[in-house]
Structure formats: C-alpha cells, structure tokens
Amino acid sequence: MEKIIDESKQGDALILEQKKQNSKKLYIESYGCAMNFSDSEIVASVLNDQGYNTTDKLEDADLVLVNTCSIRDKAEQTVRKRLEKYNAVKRTNPKMKVGVLGCMAERLKSKFLEEEKIVDLVVGPDAYKDLPNLLAEVEDGHDAINVILSKDETYGDISPVRLNTNGVSALVSITRGCDNMCTFCVVPFTRGRERSRDPQSIIEEINDLWNKGYKEITLLGQNVDSYLWYGGGLKKDFAKATEMQKATAVDFSKLLQICAEAQPKMRIRFSTSNPQDMSLDVIETMAKYDNICKHIHLPVQSGSNRILKEMNRLHTREEYFTLIDNIKRILPDCSISQDMIAGFPTETEQDHQDTLSLMEYVKYNFGYMYMYSERPGTLAERKLDDDVPEATKKRRLAEIVQLQREHGEIQIKKYLNKEVEVLIERESKKSNAQWSGKTSQNIVAVFPKENYKVGDLVKVKVLDCTTATLIGEAVGYSQNN
Template identity: 75%
Template structure:
C-alpha cells in the first residue's frame, strides 16, 4: 500500500473493548500505512486471548509492541527513537518485554536481537498468530523471532480489537502482500506475495461492525483492485483453477457491490488502488451505489513515462490519464488523490515538468508527496545510483507541494454554497463547539455542534473553505440515518 497515513504519528493504545479477567497490560504503537494500524488490531485481538488488555500508559505495560514501516528511512529512524524510549522505561521496569512487528521486523530480522539487542521479540507481518509461542520463548531465555512469510495467511478468522477507534469508522483488510515489484518499494519483500481474503469472512466482519454501531468501513489492501477470491491460493494460480472455481470467483467490483448491497446505511471507502489493475466495472459500481464514497486514492509516483518504466510501474502517463478521464466521466465530481515520488534516479528536469503537468491535468484533491529515499534490498538500491542531488530533490518536492496546495484549494472551493452529506466522526481539533467529519469526497467538514452527535449523517451547507477543510452549518439529517 502506497498511501502513508502519517509517518511520524505516535500511535496510542486507546481500546474500546477490554476483556474481563485479563490482568496483563499491552502497549502498542503503529507507524506507516493503514494496513499497519489494521494489523495492530489483529495483534491486540490475539493477545486479548492471552490475558492482555491494552493500556495507554507505557510505564504500566507488561508488553510493548511497535508495528513498523520500512517504506522510507525516516520511518525507520522514528521507530528507533521509540525503541530507545521503551528501553529507558524497561530499565525501571525490567519485567517488561519489548517487541518489533511488521515490515521493519521483516526487513532487519535478527539484527534487532543479535547485533543491537534492543528488543526481546521480532515478528513479521504473517507471524502474528505465533506471538503467544514467542512470548514463551522470551520467558525461557531464548531468542524469539518469526519472520516467515506465508502464501495463505489473511487473518480472516480473527475478529480485530478496534484500536484508535471513534466507534464509527473502521478498517477491514481484504488482501495482504503485493505482486507489483516496483523498483523503489520494499512491500513485496516485507509482506510477501499477494493473496485475497475469503469474501464471506469480510462480510461477517462488516456485519459485526454494523451491529456495534459503526457507520463507515474502509476496505484495505496493498492493491485492492487486484482482489480475487476463487477458493484457491495465490492470484497467480488462477489460471490453474477449475472451471467451477472460475465461475464462482469474486473480484473487487463484485465484493464492493456485495458490501454496498448488504449494508445500504453504511458508507464504504477503499485503499489503495493501482492504476494498472483498476477496471472500469469498479467505477460503475461506485456510481451505482450512493453509499460508496466518491473518492479514489490513485498513486501515480511520476508523470514521466520514462521514469515510470524505471520504477517498473505497469502503466504509462497516457494510460493513467485515460483512466482519470474514465473516472471523471463515470463518477462526476469524484475526488482523486495521489502518491508522488520526486528525485527518483535519473529523473531530469523534463521528467519533473511532466509530473507537474500531469498534476494540473488531473487536478488532484490532495496527495502524499515525498523525495526519493533509497531502501535497502529494493531493485533500485541494487541497480540504480541515487544520482539526483538532495538540493534538487528538495526544490522539486517544494514545487510539487506548492502546486498541490493550489489545486487543493481549487478543489475544495467547488463545494462553496453546496450542501454535502457528512458523517460526524469527532469534535473539531480547533473548537469544542464544532463537529468534524468527512463528505463522500473525503474532504474534512467542520460545523457547529447544535443537537447532533458522533455517528450522525448530516447535511451541511458549505459557506467557506481552506485548502483542506470545508466550513459550514448543518441543515438537517441525511437519508443515511
């Protein structure tokens, strides 16, 4: 998944459901993409059955876990600083155990245990069910590590404990791993081959969320559009499937349709999409259902076809633009966001200008923009010289950010004097007297609280805007309530 939630965000351990009778305390933090936050909920569920309830206080924890991101060096440095903090607390509380989970654990493996000796346990993304056994290994004084990648683990049989939750919105994982070997990306090496989760288990998890009052679900995967369930194994084995399996296969468009039909009063989003795998049928399903949000996160990485080829992206500039044209035709007003990497090896000024011109063509609503950071183990790190000077990367990145700010303000301005449907998620950060939520197009909307409450779908007339926020006043409840 290329979308980054907030690289430097410190995850707290707010939990809605503590299990009665549990006496041990788990403190868990997550960094990086939405999949990491979703995985932490799976880990919390596994450990709830081992006697652990989640705490927000590091100092009282019996077990401290950090779910890590390896997509850029800055993300790894953030985690290392947190590990220093954990170990300082551990000196005061020597009974506390510290573990590293996720992509960084998979990439660095035993280095944490054998060379740096800063953790007690290292667990890769496909080994979370083994954590109870690994804790026993720690208790018996042995190194505890499991970073074996799986071809079939989807955690579809685990009902996640909802961390960092407002009780209204939730992530539901539908795929794991990635088969797209982009030259800059570590995900295929840290999360393994792509596999899809059985659709019935997805629907059952959504049913459970609906019964508990959740109002919005985001379907998650490194590449949701390549979701394919046929009762077999990896997506690449579909050609070997029986005719019966092929006839009953479920792809992403069908899954999205099933979710929307099953819960017409629940709102659905999804992330992340890969341009090469997004089929037109998905767009028609979005247009068909009012409870599927008009928002697509569509990473492009570069506006230059030559650089896209160097990145091993399986689309050209022209193909991407054609897909954007289809989105705008089939789903008028749909918001589109981007991931862009500037300063990739061999990127010229002409390539950079191609990126800027593509941004202007698409008119992205917002984006996630970064300077290229060489990641050990990737093809780019092995085969390509990081030859764009840092000062050039910084200048190009600033130009991209400045242009996106201009485009974002243009896109939010289109809602002025319109009335939009908003799902109330929380109190506004800037005013206790205002609610904050998002419209279908994923734009934050703030408005006076009046008599509404978290979880209400409200119609809001937009009177003002910034580059990222709409400001308005409620006119009444929407039909989604």
C-alpha cells in the first residue's frame, strides 16, 4: 500500500437511494482524501432535501458537482480535465449547471468563475448549507460563490447520506480544519482553523449507524488527536474558555472511550493522527477497549530533524522514537503506518539517509510515500526553493518505497499460522468464491466464503500471504460478532 488516496475511488459518481418526489438529478464526483468523500455525503444530504436524486449518468444531470482536492498537483490536473469533460457535455445540455466544491474552491475561485468561466458556482468546505441559496442565484442567471471559512461549522446537525457504501463501514467526521501550519500543506488555507464537533452529535451518528447495520466507523479529521470539545468554537481559543468549560472539556482519548462504550461491538478506527498530539492517554485507551482497532496512522514526513524543522513539524526524530516505543510497549499487536515526503526543499543525502534509518527503527507495516510537489499558497512555496532535482527525488522515493516493501513483508509474515479477526466487507476482487475484509490492524485478509456473510466478524487462520494480503480459512465466528 503506497498511496493514502484510494485511486479506485477517485472520481466515483456517488449514488444513493432515490426519493420518488425528487425530479432533479445530481451527478457528484469526489477526489482526494477521506474527508472529501465524507463531505460529499453531507452535500448529497443537503441537496436530497432540495429535490435532487443522484445519477451516475453525466448526460442526465441537471447539476454536476466535483469535490476537489488541492493536496497534490496530480489531483488538481485530474479535476481540470473533468471540468473540460463536463463543459463538453454542457454544450449539448445547456440547462446543466456545473459547480466546484472543496479545497480547490477557495484557491481558484476567481480563475474558475471569472477568467476561465468553466463553472457556475464555487462552494468552499464550510458553505455546503448555503447550497440552496447559491443554486437559486445560479437559476437567476448569476454566478454564485461562497468560500467563507467558518469558525464553528462542523455539520454536526446534518445526518450524512451514505454514498457508495458497503453497508459495513462508515466515516464519521469529528473535526474540521487544521491548526498545524506545516509548510508543505494547503489544508489550513483551504479548510480553515481547527474546530471540533459536539461529542453528543457524534455518538448519535454512531448509534444511528449501528441501528442501520454498520459494524465499523472511522473517526475522521485532518488531525483527530487534537480533538477538543469545550462547548464550541476554535481550538486555539480554548485558552479563553471558562474554568467550567475547561473542567468538562472532552479530548480525543475521552471521545474514544465514550464511543467505545456507547457501542461495544462497533469497531472503531481513526485517521489521521499527528505525532505531537498523540498522547499516552490515547494509546492506553486503545489498549483498554477491544473494539478500538489496533492500527495507528502516524505521518512522520521525514526522518531528519533539520527537514522536520523546515516543514514546521512540531516533533523531533527523538520524540517520534519515544512515541513509537510507547506504542510498541502498550500495544504490542498494533500496526503502524506512515506518510513520507521525498525531496523536500534543501533535503541533502544525509537527510535522506536519516529518513531511511528512521524507517529501519520503526519498520512500518505500510506507508504512503510521495515526491515533494510544490503547492501554490503554502509557506514552502513562498519561502523555499524547490531545489532538489527531479531525478534525485525519484531515486530517493524509489529507495523509500523499496525499504517499505521489505519492512511490510517482514511485518505481514508475522501473521502466518496465527488466527486473526476479520470483518467481512465484500467479495474478493480476484475470486467470487472468497470474502475480503480487514483485520483490526487494517490488513486485508481473504478466505473461502462458506456460510458467512458481509458484516460478519470471523476468526481466520492465516495459511499464506502476499506482500499486502493475508490468505486463510475461517475457523468460526468471532466472540465479538
């Protein structure tokens, strides 16, 4: 596994249950991270109440929306190509309206609307509730735009429509925005400052999902570990909170506990963590509850202290090692995955070797690895020259990927001849005679179907493996089923 963005999902047209009374058709595509796919579910919910049913036929749509990502240049180029396709269709269906949602909206609003005139509306990540008003503007013949970033919008009062779901796993958003000003990242500029969602609304959503048959949720945020609810407002304003607010505040470890206890048979995952916010409390809470999955995605980005400082990462190599040591001590069966950037500005060969030696220390189960791609509007773009040659970036990335493959193989072979608990999610892609699901450690396992069904928790004896998949046979239902 080498990419955090699931390429198989990129650009999927989202489909949900049709309302008979709805007469308009919505075509919505999502690109980028899990947060974008989660946001599309919120948008679909808002528009479902405005008379729109989803369609997967672009030509039939009254409204076409693309939920965009600015994290990598490739994602932006993909979206631009899709917009060209939409407009080609629009020439044969002039009533069709086209809109851009999400992270590209803020950055390219004037380009899309005024200069290139390729869209009718532009909607930022905090303005989805304003869609009915914006669509009314478009119907009146005006361009419509709302990219205002909110201090308190969390969409906690909207019950997302689950799109393209397997009916087993769901995303539950708990924070929006980010306060970490990593120099390579556009998120603080496109999604705003960090704020957390009311824990009561999170629990209500999880309970509702359990009642609908879901067996696993992923608590989602740009930085889940820094979740902090003290009655609403920005996290950075917590210092101004009253003594009562501070005394009753809910942090991430407390939220994990509340979720685990609210639905003791629901599997709970979370993504994404940041090393400086991952506390001992979180690790200990994970150890305490069986239904909290034993996998931590812990982006490090580089193994060099000098580069970490240039990236404005708020952790050192040594602090990261201490965190890894604590995870392995308290959660010996926990899998750990990484994000890594090769070729950040000013990166030397020694910095690169520091990254490889960090990987040797941790021996990650899997990782998501990229060459540095300069993003407009970031601090790195403004202050640092992208001075590592392309060929050097490619070579360093190849070395990182190769080392990760070696470590991944070492880690996955540890499961041979052991029993693992697998939540069945779907048929195996390679055989309709096998089920595919994931272990608590987020590792894919396949095994013969027998009499089991999607949504079952099954004990599987591991007989073989590839570099990324466990192969085995079921030995019975899990006691947690």
